[in-house]
Amino acid sequence: MRIAALRGRETFEVEEAPVPSIEPDEVLVRVVASGVCASELEPWLTGPRVGEAQYPGHEVSGVVVEVGAEVTVPAAGDRVGVWVTERGFAEYVAVRAAYCFPAGDGRLDEALAEPIACAVNAVEAADVRLGDDVVIIGAGFMGNLVQKLAALRGPRQLIVADARADALERAVGLGATRTVDVTKESLPDVVRSLTGGRGADVAFECTGTQRALTVCGDTTRMSGTIAIVGFHQGADRTIPLAYWNWMAFKVVNAHFRDVAVIMRGMSVGMRLLAGGVLSMDGLVSHRFPLEEINSAFATLREKPDGFVKAVVTFPEP
CATH class of the missing domain: 3.40.50.720 (NAD(P)-binding Rossmann-like Domain)
Structure with a gap:
């Protein structure tokens, strides 16, 4: 699979990596979109230490393609917003089933559970x-x-x-x-x-x-x-x-690190989104393929007229 690695100042490189394996309580999600968060801007501007790499990306939505032996929900084929802490700018992520939330029938590139x-x-x-x-x-x-x-x-x-x-x-x-x-x-x-x-x-x-x-x-x-x-x-x-x-x-x-608080916020937010109470229409203004991830971050930095949110998107197979 392809994944974006931050290897220098303002420099992501797209690399090949194995598709993640999953534990019994995890699912494998094919990523449809990964949001570009303002909290990741400074690391992109400064870059990691020389010779090191970072793998950011935590605002992920996608489709479940495989489930672990202990997982009852979600099921393969379900559309979800998920919580990961890194490696979200990739074609696949492995995530605990408990950290997945139904995304409803709307656009998956707007079902960004973490910022919601x-x-x-x-x-x-x-x-x-x-x-x-x-x-x-x-x-x-x-x-x-x-x-x-x-x-x-x-x-x-x-x-x-x-x-x-x-x-x-x-x-x-x-x-x-x-x-x-x-x-x-x-x-x-x-x-x-x-x-x-x-x-x-x-x-x-x-x-x-x-x-x-x-x-x-x-x-x-x-x-x-x-x-x-x-x-x-x-x-x-x-x-x-x-x-x-x-x-x-x-x-x-209004910044939270307690996982239970984050999970409750995701559950509430995705229920509102999937139920049509909360609309994300128009809040994702810029979409970029993985190969243009540096342009996505540059757009966040420059905030051109009409800018609201940038996401990195992945084509359907």
Whole structure:
């Protein structure tokens, strides 16, 4: 089978490798799509140590082609979203059956269970409630998912901020009650005007930048919730902790490493997707074959107009 190996700065190489063997509690999945995650961007930019290789890829969907002796579900032929931690940019992955979730009848290249789970867990951890005023900073892929899921909680207002006109237009299409172009308006001022000076009940930081983190503190009401969804890479971040203490914010780290939490998020997210409650339509904007995986990562870095999410796709046999 073919697999992408990261062997240098901005350099994936497509290599041949054996098809993985499976354990009795595992299944073999033919990969249809593997999402390009922002958390993998910095490793691609820096590359591994000289002479070493890395095998990233963890946002996988595909079709079960073989099941282990102890597996009752899923069955061969089932369409699934799966959880793997590496080696996802490959034609096949071996994965525990318990880490596979039905993908329904929609597009498999949009059935990205891992990022959907991240957004589900973020919204649940932030505990958006009926009638809340919610701010989402960042209208990229994760911001869009958070917006869609937060909307299911029945907020009074969904205010979405970004610096890109196309992203804000997409947020409107997804049901934002107000958008804020942060290059032209002050987000804290807009939020205060919409909430009678009170501030947001819940603010989701979905960009992974210092500026957005800072603005969260200026946007959220006393005893409100700040949920850090963005993946913060590179330089250390700073916050005015004395002010955050005084404001008694509830700070939610919306990144989870507990497998049980991840699995529950996947189960909930894929039930919503397969049941038609959550739509991924339009959220995968760029598709690349395995041979163009470096272009997929470059597109994530450059974020051209209209960019939301890139996936690496594999042709049907």
